[in-house]
Amino acid sequence: EVQLVESGGGLVQPGRSLKLSCVASGFTFNNYWMTWIRQAPGKGLEWVASITNTGGSTYYPDSVKGRFTISRDNAKSTLYLQMNSLRSEDTATYYCTRETIAAISTSGYFDYWGQGVMVTVSS
Amino acid sequence: DIVLTQSPALAVSLGQRATISCRASQSVSISRYNLMHWYQQKPGQQPKLLIYRASNLASGIPARFSGSGSGTDFTLTINPVQADDIATYYCQQSRESPNTFGAGTKLELK
Numbered sequence: 459e460v461q462l463v464e465s466g467g468g469l470v471q472p473g474r475s476l477k478l479s480c481v482a483s484g485f486t487f488n489n490y491w492m493t494w495i496r497q498a499p500g501k502g503l504e505w506v507a508s509i510t511n512t513g514g515s516t517y518y519p520d521s522v523k524g525r526f527t528i529s530r531d532n533a534k535s536t537l538y539l540q541m542n543s544l545r546s547e548d549t550a551t552y553y554c555t556r557e558t559i560a561a562i563s564t565s566g567y568f569d570y571w572g573q574g575v576m577v578t579v580s581s
Numbered sequence: 582d583i584v585l586t587q588s589p590a591l592a593v594s595l596g597q598r599a600t601i602s603c604r605a606s607q608s609v610s611i612s613r614y615n616l617m618h619w620y621q622q623k624p625g626q627q628p629k630l631l632i633y634r635a636s637n638l639a640s641g642i643p644a645r646f647s648g649s650g651s652g653t654d655f656t657l658t659i660n661p662v663q664a665d666d667i668a669t670y671y672c673q674q675s676r677e678s679p680n681t682f683g684a685g686t687k688l689e690l691k
Contacts, residue, residue, distance in 0.1 A: 493680075503620075503628065503671055505680040519679045553627055560634065562611050565675040567618040569639065571627040 460484040460570045462554045467575035470544055480537040480554030480572055487535040488512070491557040493568060494528060494539050496550035496577075504550075507539060508557060508565065517565075522548075544579045551576050583607055583674050585683035592691040598660040601686045603672035605653045616676040617655045619648055622685075623668045631670075632657060662688070 466478040478494070494506040507528035508517045516528050527540040537554055551574040559566035584606040593599040609616045615635035620628040630639040632648035635655055647658045659666050667690060672683040 502684045503673070503682040505682075508680075517678060558633070560614055560616065560675070562614055563616055563675050563677075565678050565680050567630060567633045567673065567675060568620075568628075569630045569633070571629070574627055 460556065462556065462570055462572035464552065464554050464572045464575040467552065467577045469578045469580065471581050472545060472579055474544055475540070475542045476544060476577060477541070478539040478552055478554075478575060478577070480539075482535045482537065482554075482556070485556070487530075488532040491559055491566065492528075492530060492537045493555045493557045494537075495553045495555055495568065495571075496548075497553070497574075498547075498550045501550075506552070509537070541577070544577075546579050549577060549579045582679055583609065583677060583681050585672050585674060585681055587670075587672060587683035587686045589684070590687045590689055592689045593662050594691045595664060596661045598658065599662050599666070599688060601657040601659075601670050601688070603650075603655045603657070603683050605655075605674055605676075607676075608652045609674040609676035610651050611676065615651045615655070616674055617648075617650065618673045618675065619657045620671045620673065621666075621668045622671065628671065659688075664690075 461483045464480045493508040509528045525543045529538045553574045554572040555568040556570040586604045619632040622628040636648045669685045669687045671685045
């Protein structure tokens with residue numbers, strides 16, 4: 459059974475940093491791209507960051523580029539999201555997801571999701 | 582960025598057919614691949630993949646869910662609707678980066 463378990467969320471002041479972790483099990487971690495997706499309270503879904511299966515390439519939307527860093531440790535089957543210079547608009551539930559890529563595209567669909575971890579940015 | 586437009590809400594009776602639409606601001610198809618995907622999210626839960634590449638049923642999803650479409654217009658159909666299907670449904674495109682999601686359609690009981 460595929461499981462994705464996030465941790466590391468909490469309340470943080472604007473401008474500070476936070477690091478999320480996601481431990482994966484039930485599949486061969488180093489065969490899959492992984493992605494963080496967030497959802498602000500009462501709002502829709504927003505892609506935050508993706509990383510290739512080897513960790514050799516990473517991708518971000520403009521809203522977090524330069525502030526967030528996605529990384530992975532394949533030996534530990536663990537995905538990370540380092541979030542710096544946090545803003546109030548980063549307040550959201552952050553989901554760790556497994557991404558399946560079609561050969562003809564550089565992005566794919568998200569077939570497994572963790573339960574999510576809440577990040578609140580407030581003074 | 583590719584913008585995906587969904588109706589905010591749809592009211593349906595139990596046992597009837599629900600048709601949820603998603604329109605893209607530009608084509609999300611490449612050759613025979615239609616790069617549109619559908620998710621279900623119930624309150625307080627994480628989203629769940631229902632349909633990938635427009636018409637492929639994800640693992641463990643009941644056959645009353647189906648998807649269709651190509652180019653810019655896509656549809657998720659639930660037939661017949663059951664009480665457990667009351668949720669918000671999101672479409673997502675992977676034709677080009679950034680991945681984008683529709684704003685969601687909330688399925689409600691009539």
